[in-house]
Structure formats: C-alpha cells, structure tokens
Amino acid sequence: MSKPKVNFSDPLSIPEEKLKYSIVCSKYQNNWVFVRHCMRETWEMPAGHIEENETALQAAKRELYEETGAKEFGIRLIADYSCNWKGEVNYGRIFFANILHLGKLPKSEIAEVRFFKDLPEPLTYPDIQNLVFEKINEYLSKNIINN
Numbered sequence: 001m002s003k004p005k006v007n008f009s010d011p012l013s014i015p016e017e018k019l020k021y022s023i024v025c026s027k028y029q030n031n032w033v034f035v036r037h038c039m040r041e042t043w044e045m046p047a048g049h050i051e052e053n054e055t056a057l058q059a060a061k062r063e064l065y066e067e068t069g070a071k072e073f074g075i076r077l078i079a080d081y082s083c084n085w086k087g088e089v090n091y092g093r094i095f096f097a098n099i100l101h102l103g104k105l106p107k108s109e110i111a112e113v114r115f116f117k118d119l120p121e122p123l124t125y126p127d128i129q130n131l132v133f134e135k136i137n138e139y140l141s142k143n144i145i146n147n
Contacts, residue, residue: 003127004085008135014080014091021092022060023047024075025136026068028099031115032133035067038111042124045132056093064097067110072101078139083128096136 024046026033034043046067050059057077064070075097082091105113114120123129 002086004083006128006131007082007084008094008131009080009082011077011079011093014082014093016055018091019050019056019080019093020090021047022050022056022063022095023092023132024060024064024095024097025078025132026064026070026073026097026099028068028070028102028115031117032119033068033099034114034116034120035110036112036114037124038109040124042122043114043116043120044124045129057095060093060095060097064099066106066108068099068113069103069105070097070099070101071103073097073099079135081132094132094135096139 026046033046035046036043046064048059048063048067050056054062057075060075064073064075075095078094078096080091080093082089102113119130119133
C-alpha cells in the first residue's frame with residue numbers, strides 16, 4: 001500500500017480557497033488530546049473538513065469544540081500542508097491549541113476523548129499524524145510557548 005506524501009509549508013502560503021482540512025493538535029493540562037471516532041478503535045487529532053463559507057481557522061475552532069468539548073482555548077496557526085495520496089493532492093492548515101477549559105462533549109461522531117503524555121497508538125492516520133505531531137513539537141520547542 002502506498003504511503004501518503006506530506007509536505008509542510010509556511011503558514012498562509014496556500015490560498016484559503018484550496019484548503020480542504022483543518023487539523024488541531026492540542027494539549028489540555030500538559031497532556032496531548034486525542035479523540036476516537038465511534039466507527040474506529042484508533043486515535044486521531046481533532047480535525048475535519050472546512051465547510052463552505054468557513055475559514056480554516058473557523059473550521060479548526062469548530063472541530064476542536066465538536067470533537068473535544070473545548071470551550072476556552074488559545075489557538076495558533078503552525079503551518080500549511082499538502083498531502084498526496086493515491087494521486088490525489090489535498091491541502092490543509094495545521095493549528096496548535098492549548099485548551100484551558102473542557103465542557104461536555106457535544107453529540108457527534110466522537111466516542112471518546114483521551115489525554116496522553118506522548119503520541120498514542122494505534123493512530124487512525126499514522127503516516128500523516130506522526131509527521132504533524134513532529135512538526136508541532138518542533139514548533140513548540142523553537143517558540144517556547146505555554147504547551
């Protein structure tokens with residue numbers, strides 16, 4: 001099976017109209033936040049499609065709330081990316097969120113939210129998520145923000 005080819009680029013380097021996904025790598029009380037979709041037994045970062053008339057940032061905030069119940073958080077743009085898999089190229093934007101307050105998980109496709117000290121296994125999209133996680137950690141170590 002072919003692996004996806006992921007390329008990272010500077011924030012805002014891909015035009016908003018080309019973007020399809022927002023990924024939000026996040027922490028709560030110094031633990032990484034991962035979610036499990038009700039149809040899977042694997043872990044993933046809060047993420048999803050950017051809806052019509054929605055910016056990547058709006059999608060990131062919406063997905064973070066819908067998939068974790070996050071009510072109060074700081075969020076920052078980290079990078080843009082492209083993912084070429086099976087000949088199809090999709091574009092997205094990666095964010096980091098420091099969650100300050102979690103509310104009740106809204107009714108959605110998410111069955112469980114869990115907190116980890118490191119990257120959990122098994123991942124839903126290991127060939128993409130491990131690279132995103134690495135990119136976030138690289139950013140955090142260089143920018144020494146409250147992570």
